[in-house]
Amino acid sequence: MDSATYKIVEVVGMSEKSWEEAAKKAIKSVDQSIRDIRVAEVVSMDMRLEDNRIVAYRTRMKVSFKLDD
DSSP, X not given: OOOOOEEEEEXXXXXXXXXXXXXXXXXXXXXXXXXXXXXXXXXXXXXXXXXXXXXEEEEEEEEEEEOOO
């Protein structure tokens, strides 16, 4: 197995529908600027509230990708 180096960035996705959709949106955004994504780890999930009502779901993730040699 070849040795490799990976970088980890933290991103937050947001959705009005669900935490899962928030995660998908975040990965879609990351995919536009980073290639060779390997792993996405959900770190936390929370909600944004207004007047005691949920207005958005937020998913925070660590995303790793392989660095070029």
